[in-house]
Amino acid sequence: MLRTIVLRSDLLRGTVRKNVRTYLVRALSAECVRRRNHNRSHLLTRSSKPIQWQPNLVRFYADLPSHIKVPLPALSPTMEEGTLVSWAKKEGDKLNDGDLLAEIETDKATMAFETPEEGYLAKILVPGGTKGVPIGKLVCIIVSNQADVAAFKDFKDDSPPAAKKGAAAAAPAAAAPPPPPAPVAAAPPPVAAPAPAAAGRAPGDRVYASPMAKRLAEQRNIRLQARQGAAPAAAGAIPAPPKGAAFVDIPVSGMREVIAKRLLQSKQTIPHYYLSVEIPVSKLMDLRAKFNKKLEKDKIKLSVNDFVIKATALACRDVPDANSHWLDTVIRRFVNCDVSVAVSTDKGLLTPIIFEANNKGLVKISKEVKELAAKARAGKLQPHEFQGGTFSVSNLGMFGVTNFCAIINPPQTCILAVGATTNKLVPCEQKGFRPVPHMCVTISCDHRVVDGAIGAQWLQAFRKYIEDPESMIL
Numbered sequence: 164m165l166r167t168i169v170l171r172s173d174l175l176r177g178t179v180r181k182n183v184r185t186y187l188v189r190a191l192s193a194e195c196v197r198r199r200n201h202n203r204s205h206l207l208t209r210s211s212k213p214i215q216w217q218p219n220l221v222r223f224y225a226d227l228p229s230h231i232k233v234p235l236p237a238l239s240p241t242m243e244e245g246t247l248v249s250w251a252k253k254e255g256d257k258l259n260d261g262d263l264l265a266e267i268e269t270d271k272a273t274m275a276f277e278t279p280e281e282g283y284l285a286k287i288l289v290p291g292g293t294k295g296v297p298i299g300k301l302v303c304i305i306v307s308n309q310a311d312v313a314a315f316k317d318f319k320d321d322s323p324p325a326a327k328k329g330a331a332a333a334a335p336a337a338a339a340p341p342p343p344p345a346p347v348a349a350a351p352p353p354v355a356a357p358a359p360a361a362a363g364r365a366p367g368d369r370v371y372a373s374p375m376a377k378r379l380a381e382q383r384n385i386r387l388q389a390r391q392g393a394a395p396a397a398a399g400a401i402p403a404p405p406k407g408a409a410f411v412d413i414p415v416s417g418m419r420e421v422i423a424k425r426l427l428q429s430k431q432t433i434p435h436y437y438l439s440v441e442i443p444v445s446k447l448m449d450l451r452a453k454f455n456k457k458l459e460k461d462k463i464k465l466s467v468n469d470f471v472i473k474a475t476a477l478a479c480r481d482v483p484d485a486n487s488h489w490l491d492t493v494i495r496r497f498v499n500c501d502v503s504v505a506v507s508t509d510k511g512l513l514t515p516i517i518f519e520a521n522n523k524g525l526v527k528i529s530k531e532v533k534e535l536a537a538k539a540r541a542g543k544l545q546p547h548e549f550q551g552g553t554f555s556v557s558n559l560g561m562f563g564v565t566n567f568c569a570i571i572n573p574p575q576t577c578i579l580a581v582g583a584t585t586n587k588l589v590p591c592e593q594k595g596f597r598p599v600p601h602m603c604v605t606i607s608c609d610h611r612v613v614d615g616a617i618g619a620q621w622l623q624a625f626r627k628y629i630e631d632p633e634s635m636i637l
Contacts (some may be wrong), residue, residue, distance in 0.1 A: 473520060
């Protein structure tokens with residue numbers, strides 16, 4: 164009996180110890196988990212930072228549906244502000260991927276801005292025709308659902324960064340309607356009166372649309388005349404001066420303003436110097452005529468400028484110091500020569516680039532020059548086609564200009580000015596004198612990079628290729 168009691172006591176004691184051990188293990192585990200979670204929460208609280216919303220992300224507001232804020236994009240590396248020329252869409256319109264949303268005039272050209280996101284255009288915050296719009300300025304709102312458009316009817320941009328420049332741009336806009344002279348102020352109303360009747364214009368009337376907008380409209384069978392009502396505000400046609408007026412004020416375009424600033428900066432900050440030389444081009448003319456006769460069946464016609472571009476690139480290869488950029492702290496010398504060719508357009512000067520002209524043949528250069536010049540005059544150049552370049556060429560020979568000095572296009576350090584070909588009398592043993600065609604060229608150099616001797620060496624190399632053009636293709 165006693166033995167049974169002892170066995171039962173031992174069994175009960177063992178059970179109690181087991182239960183106590185299990186309870187303690189569970190309690191300690193729970194405490195460890197609690198402390199670990201507490202420490203993690205404390206660390207997250209200390210290291211967390213407020214979320215910085217990007218301007219082009221979808222935002223959620225308590226009183227507004229989800230939407231996308233679209234800022235003015237930087238369409239070129241040097242662009243600081245732009246002109247919102249016109250809107251291709253109206254508030255409430257459906258936006259599909261790739262649709263033309265607006266036209267923006269940069270410091271280089273007027274470019275198309277495509278829809279960044281599918282949806283509906285809920286609000287236009289910067290009207291067409293607004294100049295001096297800073298990069299990052301909110302220009303419109305896009306929503307996903309058409310039903311959400313009405314919620315942004317009274318939406319206003321209250322972002323502080325753009326307010327500084329925006330206010331400056333708004334002042335001239337407000338002052339524009341009432342000009343100082345009373346007769347001029349009274350003249351615009353009669354001109355604006357026929358605007359509602361624009362829909363009834365003849366098909367041959369002028370359409371205010373960029374070449375890209377016209378091309379897209381043609382691809383999608385859209386009649387631009389029917390949408391004329393949205394364009395006049397941005398067309399910015401120059402009003403006719405009052406009868407008997409002595410002058411007319413022409414608004415400065417964004418591109419012209421940037422060109423003026425950069426050329427002024429170039430002349431004020433770059434120590435220009437100029438070297439000129441007259442080069443006989445009789446061999447070049449003979450070789451050009453010979454090549455054009457062979458290429459006639461392919462409808463290819465080489466110009467003197469094509470030979471000039473090729474000779475320029477080869478001279479830069481021979482004298483690489485002239486093929487450089489001044490970057491304040493370093494001088495960047497390039498291996499290949501990307502020749503910027505000056506092209507005059509209705510809106511200003513553009514410089515499309517013949518990349519690696521030193522490695523291209525005359526036919527390839529000729530085709531690219533013609534294609535790029537046509538695109539430049541039509542406003543269809545892409546940024547990569549005119550941004551950069553290592554050496555510039557400006558040719559006014561077709562206008563009869565015999566010689567001139569060009570302004571350097573920074574950060575480049577040289578530009579070649581090419582004049583017209585004229586006949587000069589040179590001594591001849593048989594006839595005494597004979598006329599020989601000569602071409603005058605002038606190189607403008609940045610004395611910070613290209614010393615006078617280097618500039619002279621470059622002209623010698625250039626002259627060698629022009630005098631003996633067959634050496635270009637050997």
